[in-house]
Amino acid sequence: MHRQDQFIPHVIVSDGQAALKFYKEVFGAEDGDNMMAPDGKRVLHGEIILDGHKLFVSDEFSEAEGGSCKMPTTLGGTCVRITLQVDDPDALVERAVARGARVLMPVQDMFWGARYGKIVDPFGHEWGINQQLKELSKEEADAAAKEFLASRK
Secondary structure, three states, X not given: OXXXXXXXXXXXXXXXXXXXXXXXXXXXXXXXXXXXXXXXXOEEEEEEEEOOEXXXXXXXXXXXXXXXXXXXXXXXXXXXXXXEEOOOHHHHHHHHHHOOOEEEEEEEEEOOOEXXXXXXXXXXXXXXXXXXXXXXXXXXXXXXXXXXXXXXX
């Protein structure tokens, strides 16, 4: 049996319906299977599909409701960054900012042969936006990283 994805990120948010809309508009994703909580207001299980890969989205639920994960605003930040490989990072970041995201690092040429930037979406999740422009050998990548890190001292 073929598995579509072996890792499926699942983000917890404050407004599941708004998050699904944001991710579809910014990432160009499609709707997957979505289920509302019994209250009819919160997303119990939401999915978007991007290039055949899933992202699960749900609202935060209390422990009494069976919830075990917290959204970044409850935690005071996030400990995870999800990185997307895209064809046009500048346009994606522009769409994200127009819909409420905040730029952490502007898209720029990076030493590993990519254009890369970082954003925080309106729900507190951090995203790396990467366009790999050229593949470097291990030796080239190591040398470029050493040069980059030396320049920052």
